[in-house]
Amino acid sequence: MVAGASGDARLAVKRFVHLCVEVLNGYRPAAHLRRLSLPAEAAEVASQGLAGARRVTEMRRPRRSGDRRSARPSPVAVIKVNLCEPRPGAVEAAVALVTGERTWAMALRLELHDDSWCATTLRLI
Template identity: 30%
Template sequence: MTTTLAATPPPPGPATGTATRPRLRRMTYEPGPGATGAVATLPLPRPPAPVVTTATPAETAHAHRSTGRILRLALEVLDGRRPPAQLTGHMTAPVLRYWRAATQQRTVRSPARFTRMRLCMPQPGVAEVAVACAMDGRVRALAARFERTDDPGSGWRCTALRLG
């Protein structure tokens, strides 16, 4: 008794009703015979435009103090030492929602504290801040963007915030 195996047809394709097979393409990593082996070169990227800061040292120092105060307040909210409502005037609504979610995900073992803070003012009225924070035995990064407001009480408002 002889048994023959019949090949089962592949399943039909998504829209045409015909069988689909993957298309393979041969990749070569070395030039073939008779080829020169020349590699196409990409043009070099242009260097970025230099950042021109028009802020005076006094404005930079004021921005450093104000944004540092707001970020310290945010860390106290993250620790649960202050209610999130105290950040309302200092942060936009999406940033406040993000920070409230971060507060709910954290289990506090020790209070968070700043270790380093760097401030850059890429445009007038805009400050970008990078902070290294010591939290629960680890060092975590905190990046924020602030924009100057016309409100006499706050002065700076956080428009973007990420905790790494």
């Protein structure tokens, strides 16, 4: 049986999710996700963040003339975070996100390396 995640793991997930939401909303470049990722996984994590930011931008574009969608876009917001720590030093999270009328999900894994939590996986669904 897997116990709840440690306080350190919860804080690391909170910080990483906050950074991801800033990327999705266009407040930060996706490259900022690299510094919170393992070097071997950094390119893929940043790529997933960039792809998500592009999807959000596309959703906000007007589809036809007179569409007011772009006038005041809804920011991406976190609805819920579920996490587990399958082993000490690894935490996985499923995050429900919303923007406007669209709900989507983000899955991620962070691992503890040299006293720092680093992303190894990020998927936006």
